[in-house]
Amino acid sequence: MTPSTEQVISIKGLRKSFGDLHVLRGVDLEMTRGENVAVLGRSGTGKSVLIKLIVGLLKPDAGKIIVLGQDVEKLQGLELDQFRQKVGFSFQSSALYDSMSIRENLEFPLIRNVRNLGRADIDKAVEEALDSVGLSQTINQMPSELSGGQRKRVGIARTLILKPEIMLYDEPTSGLDPITSIEINNLINEVRERFGATSIIITHDLTCAKTTGDRVAMLLDGKFERIGPFDEVFADPDERIQQFYNYKFVN
Numbered sequence: 738m739t740p741s742t743e744q745v746i747s748i749k750g751l752r753k754s755f756g757d758l759h760v761l762r763g764v765d766l767e768m769t770r771g772e773n774v775a776v777l778g779r780s781g782t783g784k785s786v787l788i789k790l791i792v793g794l795l796k797p798d799a800g801k802i803i804v805l806g807q808d809v810e811k812l813q814g815l816e817l818d819q820f821r822q823k824v825g826f827s828f829q830s831s832a833l834y835d836s837m838s839i840r841e842n843l844e845f846p847l848i849r850n851v852r853n854l855g856r857a858d859i860d861k862a863v864e865e866a867l868d869s870v871g872l873s874q875t876i877n878q879m880p881s882e883l884s885g886g887q888r889k890r891v892g893i894a895r896t897l898i899l900k901p902e903i904m905l906y907d908e909p910t911s912g913l914d915p916i917t918s919i920e921i922n923n924l925i926n927e928v929r930e931r932f933g934a935t936s937i938i939i940t941h942d943l944t945c946a947k948t949t950g951d952r953v954a955m956l957l958d959g960k961f962e963r964i965g966p967f968d969e970v971f972a973d974p975d976e977r978i979q980q981f982y983n984y985k986f987v988n
């Protein structure tokens with residue numbers, strides 16, 4: 738795929754505090770169409786807060802977030818609804834409704850967001866989305882009958898069903914074994930190839946960051962202190978970065 742120069746996300750000087758807790762202290766990020774950026778940072782550094790700001794679930798204290806040419810802070814009502822269809826958010830917990838079958842879970846965002854869809858259109862969209870995550874056979878099952886990895890895939894399918902231009906993945910591999918994690922990483926890359934999606938992948942998992950991110954962004958002390966290709970970022974001798982890289986080996 739030819740790299741695009743079209744800018745789809747532009748974040749400048751973003752700041753967000755909760756009382757005395759200064760979580761984001763000047764975040765900058767520019768992303769072009771089709772790019773994947775993995776955001777790394779320790780627990781509580783504000784990664785989920787950043788995602789919530791990008792989709793307009795939180796308001797910034799200062800700074801600008803322009804997504805798909807729109808100033809997110811100014812969106813409201815119908816415009817905000819339409820914007821959220823273009824920006825898919827795949828939650829950490831995969832957030833499936835336990836009382837609904839897989840088919841019903843996938844239909845839900847379609848029925849809620851897209852008007853005038855007939856039964857045949859809905860069935861086709863559900864089948865395509867499940868097929869794109871390799872889980873067609875689970876269509877009539879309940880979430881409780883699926884493994885953690887399968888539930889994550891269904892969560893991703895449910896986000897994909899609206900064909901978003903931007904995908905935000907919040908810890909897509911958390912709680913999964915290494916092999917299943919690799920399958921999810923591959924799926925994230927496939928989503929980019931097949932749908933041309935621009936993605937932010939929030940993760941603690943270095944393998945996930947390395948395999949899915951064209952660039953990784955290290956969130957340290959409320960800023961992206963380093964953004965670049967994985968190997969370049971981790972070649973930095975900064976102790977905080979090396980600590981993160983080596984954390985697996987610390988007893």
Ligand SMILES: Nc1ncnc2c1ncn2[C@@H]1O[C@H](COP(=O)(O)OP(=O)(O)OP(=O)(O)O)[C@@H](O)[C@H]1O
Pocket residue numbers: 755758760778779780781782783784785786787
């Ligand atoms: N609505 C809120 N009100 C008050 N504090 C909040 C709110 N949302 C987040 N915070 C605080 O902001 C900080 C950053 O939270 P966030 O969930 O973004 O961390 P994170 O980097 O995603 O962590 P993890 O990797 O553990 O998921 C935390 O200290 C959290 O308690």
